[in-house]
Amino acid sequence: MYIKTLKLSNFRNYKSARLEFSPYTNVIYGNNAQGKTNILEAVYLFSQGRSHRARSDRELIRFGEGFAKLDIEFSDERRDHFGQMQILKNGRKAVSVNHVHIVKLSALMNYLNVVMFSPEDLDLVKGSPGVRRRFIDSSISQLYPSYLSSLIDYNKALNQKNSLLKLLRARGAASDPTLDIWNEQLAEHGARIMRARLEFSELIETAAKKIQAEISREQLGIKYVPSIKTDEMTAQAVLEKLKEYERREIDAASSLHGIQRDDIEIYVNEREARLFGSQGQQRTAALSLKIAQADYIKEVKGEYPVLLLDDIMSELDINRRMYLAERIRDKQVLITSTDTDLIDKATETKLFRIENGMVVE
Secondary structure, three states, rough: EEEEEEEEEEEEEEEEEEEEEEOOEEEEEOOOOOOOHHHHHHHHHHHHHOOOOOOOOOHHHHOOOOOEEEEEEEEEEOOEEEEEEEOOOOOOOEEOOOEEEEOOOOHHHOOOOOEOOOHHHHOOOOOOOHHHHHHHHHHHHHOOOOHHHHHHHHHHHHHHHHHHHHHHHHHHHOOOOHHHHHHHHHHHHHHHHHHHHHHHHHHHHHHHHHHHHHOOOOOEEEEEEEEOOOOOOOOHHHHHHHHHHHHHHHHHHHOOHHHHOEEHHHHHHHHHHHHHHHHHHHHOOOOHHHHHHHHHHHHHHOOOOOEEEEOOOOHHOOHHHHHHHHHOOOOOOOEOOHHHHHHHOOOEEEEEEEEEOOEEE
């Protein structure tokens, strides 16, 4: 899988730009705050249906303009594809692939798969549980779009339940029949998500263990820690637990348990890396997990995803940089950097110099 061309119109600080990529290494370089990351963001946006950093889609539209647009040509082992996305000021997006309108953005994951490496990903080990949940949810959603649909439905029900819990506490009510309805929906979708997270955690551990050992000869371990503890991850078992928590949740006016509070514990040499790992161990574990994510997508999909490396080389020491460079050598990679000396420039490397939202070289 690789991207052939990307065209931007009124996207972030780009008035108009067109990039024709190499199937291998592409280095997007220049000074800070020139728009290098915006190019990776556009690719990620089309793959995932959302930005990895914008709070609102309106932020993606160039200042003073009424819309943003991106066109992308990419190929997989079956055929060439043409994708288009237009973002309007009201936040709505119009998306098509091969001139067919895409209604659910989750369907985009059936076409273009990417894995993003960014400095924030190095917080995967020492950061908050939300960082690790996003990692596992993004990984599974790219492989199984039905998982993303379950996540969306779960969050809709969760928002409704939280609104009701606030109302019940304000009224001093002990319960409400509608609470049972939302708990049933949360149990159904939640049990499905929990099973998928557990399975993925076990599979990704196997791959990441090997990578960690190759980089540092250390032993890596991953453990899925669900918020709701049940012997069986069934909808009925989860529902029974939610009913146990009902009184406390009304008092707190918030959902205290559920997949929104799950975590993943990461161990290096049998010690929890978040608490006891050195910065080097934490970064190696994060890098191992991201490479394992890409390898697992290749195993399931049959094709390696496009790799997006956002200024990651400057964050790694020479050993980790050399290891990563070797692992990505024959894949399509889009790398942003202020210093091209950090990049292993093979024969197939293509360079793009960015200045103030323009591709000048």
